[in-house]
Amino acid sequence: MSQTETMILNMxxxxxxxxxxxxxxxxxxxxxxxxxxxxxxxxxSGIEKTGEHRTYRQVLPxxxxxxxxxxxxxxxxxxxxxxxxxGIEVPLRTQYIRVIMAELSRxxxxxxxxxxxxxxxxGVSGVILMYCFWExxxxxxxFEAASGQRxxxxxxxxxxxxxxxxxxxxxxxxxxxxxxxxxVDDIEKILTxxxxxxxxxVGIGVLxxxxxxxxGITGPSLRGxxxxxxxxxxxxYSGYDRFxxxxxxxxxxxxxxxxxxxxxxxxxxxxxxxxxxxxxxxGPINVADRKVVxxxxxxxxxxAEALIHQFKLITExxxxxxxxxxxxxxxxxxxxGYYLVxxxxxxxxxxxxxxxxxxxxxxxxxxxxxxxxxxxxxxIGSLDLVMGEVDR
Amino acid sequence: MxxxxxxxxxxxxxxxxxxxxxxxxxxxxxxxxxxxALVDVARFLRDDPALAFTMLKDCCGLDGLLLGQAPRFAxxxxxxxxxxxxxxxxxxxxxxGQAVPSxxxxxxxxxxxxxxxxxxxxxxxxxxxxxxxILTPEGFEGHPLxxxxxxxxxxxxxxxxxxxx
Numbered sequence: 001m002s003q004t005e006t007m008i009l010n011m012x013x014x015x016x017x018x019x020x021x022x023x024x025x026x027x028x029x030x031x032x033x034x035x036x037x038x039x040x041x042x043x044x045s046g047i048e049k050t051g052e053h054r055t056y057r058q059v060l061p062x063x064x065x066x067x068x069x070x071x072x073x074x075x076x077x078x079x080x081x082x083x084x085x086x087g088i089e090v091p092l093r094t095q096y097i098r099v100i101m102a103e104l105s106r107x108x109x110x111x112x113x114x115x116x117x118x119x120x121x122x123g124v125s126g127v128i129l130m131y132c133f134w135e136x137x138x139x140x141x142x143f144e145a146a147s148g149q150r151x152x153x154x155x156x157x158x159x160x161x162x163x164x165x166x167x168x169x170x171x172x173x174x175x176x177x178x179x180x181x182x183x184v185d186d187i188e189k190i191l192t193x194x195x196x197x198x199x200x201x202v203g204i205g206v207l208x209x210x211x212x213x214x215x216g217i218t219g220p221s222l223r224g225x226x227x228x229x230x231x232x233x234x235x236x237y238s239g240y241d242r243f244x245x246x247x248x249x250x251x252x253x254x255x256x257x258x259x260x261x262x263x264x265x266x267x268x269x270x271x272x273x274x275x276x277x278x279x280x281x282x283g284p285i286n287v288a289d290r291k292v293v294x295x296x297x298x299x300x301x302x303x304a305e306a307l308i309h310q311f312k313l314i315t316e317x318x319x320x321x322x323x324x325x326x327x328x329x330x331x332x333x334x335x336x337g338y339y340l341v342x343x344x345x346x347x348x349x350x351x352x353x354x355x356x357x358x359x360x361x362x363x364x365x366x367x368x369x370x371x372x373x374x375x376x377x378x379x380i381g382s383l384d385l386v387m388g389e390v391d392r
Numbered sequence: 393m394x395x396x397x398x399x400x401x402x403x404x405x406x407x408x409x410x411x412x413x414x415x416x417x418x419x420x421x422x423x424x425x426x427x428x429a430l431v432d433v434a435r436f437l438r439d440d441p442a443l444a445f446t447m448l449k450d451c452c453g454l455d456g457l458l459l460g461q462a463p464r465f466a467x468x469x470x471x472x473x474x475x476x477x478x479x480x481x482x483x484x485x486x487x488x489g490q491a492v493p494s495x496x497x498x499x500x501x502x503x504x505x506x507x508x509x510x511x512x513x514x515x516x517x518x519x520x521x522x523x524x525x526i527l528t529p530e531g532f533e534g535h536p537l538x539x540x541x542x543x544x545x546x547x548x549x550x551x552x553x554x555x556x557x
Contacts, residue, residue: 040526040527041526041528041529044527044528046536053543084418213446214446214500216448216499216501227474234477324481325420326470335449337449339468341454343459350452350455354450354452362501362503362504391527392527
């Protein structure tokens with residue numbers, strides 16, 4: 001009589017392939033994963049609680065710090081939610097600039113997703129990570145030129161932008177966009193038909209479309225399973241309906257298809273930025289409502305009214321009407337939703353963030369149970385988790 | 393008065409007793425339903441082909457203490473129908489300690505969201521397969537997102553001995 005005993009393996013929270021501080025409690029039968037239990041909360045910093053104690057304008061920098069890999073999309077979701085609460089729409093130029101920044105952010109985030117996933121799969125493709133980081137560097141330079149910050153820009157403001165694009169920025173962005181598709185080709189040359197890559201990813205971590213929808217999986221992970229759902233198409237915001245782009249989908253819902261979707265999205269984002277740069281309209285960047293946006297600095301010297309508005313906005317903040325809104329944007333990792341409840345006060349009564357990574361960690365055990373231990377890292381990499389966003 | 397949206401109308405017809413309140417703000421509909429009817433309404437919203445709210449995007453708690461709401465807590469469900477590209481917000485209200493029926497049998501993804509609402513607000517969910525704290529450390533006392541929970545100055549035992557000594 002032989003009896004097999006399973007072994008409990010604690011993976012993380014300090015493990016290079018968990019992309020932060022994800023802890024997995026794995027039950028193993030030899031190399032096979034019998035069951036998996038994710039343990040989260042290591043990065044919990046109470047952002048929702050803090051948000052309810054800050055004015056609407058003060059909450060913005062906290063949104064950068066949830067998905068620190070793609071902060072602009074978090075900024076966008078938050079400012080759009082507050083603008084929806086206020087019932088205002090920003091000028092067209094601002095909408096275009098926001099689209100450009102959000103898509104650049106998506107490129108920067110997907111590059112990390114692809115690069116670090118490739119590094120997890122095999123140590124030798126560390127070179128991919130360097131290629132990806134080099135391109136990401138160009139994007140961060142663009143962010144720095146526009147906002148002064150690389151990782152946590154807080155460039156979008158409620159009712160507009162921090163500042164207009166500096167001189168020469170558009171040319172710099174054009175130069176990047178012209179070069180970038182070739183760099184994507186380079187990455188694809190190494191990865192897409194690489195036998196090691198195919199061995200490690202095809203048929204691994206399959207997520208069925210039914211499960212994906214039932215668990216609220218969104219973004220490239222949902223589209224990898226063949227569901228053509230993208231918030232930018234389903235509920236266009238910030239003028240996305242003005243741009244021509246495709247929503248790439250996969251077929252099998254495995255690690256490989258999720259990778260292919262991300263690569264295809266790099267090209268689509270480039271295409272969107274190209275159109276936005278070509279048609280970038282002139283005009284103001286902020287809404288005219290002085291109860292929302294600070295008056296220009298030079299007006300303060302001559303206008304008492306401007307001074308009053310400045311004083312009221314800084315000391316008190318905005319007063320949106322009572323109500324509740326849920327605003328979704330397509331962040332790089334999936335659908336990002338901000339749920340705000342206002343009681344007419346200057347602070348959100350309830351500040352809630354629905355993040356795509358939270359849903360993805362929940363479905364993770366389904367994808368790795370029954371598979372090999374070595375595939376766990378491949379699956380984690382393919383879901384592109386950011387723990388700051390999971391734990392908030 | 394705004395015209396009732398089809399989803400809200402359908403729920404009203406199928407469950408005349410269930411709907412407590414309907415709110416409309418910025419083209420978003422919120423349907424407040426009775427606690428006892430929640431799972432039935434949820435199943436109806438998911439399974440009726442004319443509605444097909446197959447995706448639960450989010451579920452979170454809400455503490456109405458400072459709003460003076462009669463049952464203090466609320467649980468908010470953000471539903472989405474991919475088939476019809478439509479959203480609906482469902483809400484139930486519950487008193488302190490009153491159990492809210494779990495919607496995990498309807499949307500399996502609700503499991504973690506309900507754990508978070510339990511962790512942050514202390515709302516118990518009846519019929520939840522694994523109701524434990526999720527974000528706060530083991531042995532944590534209190535529910536941080538309640539409006540009477542202070543911001544800061546709460547000592548937390550992370551189970552790590554202090555450095556030095």
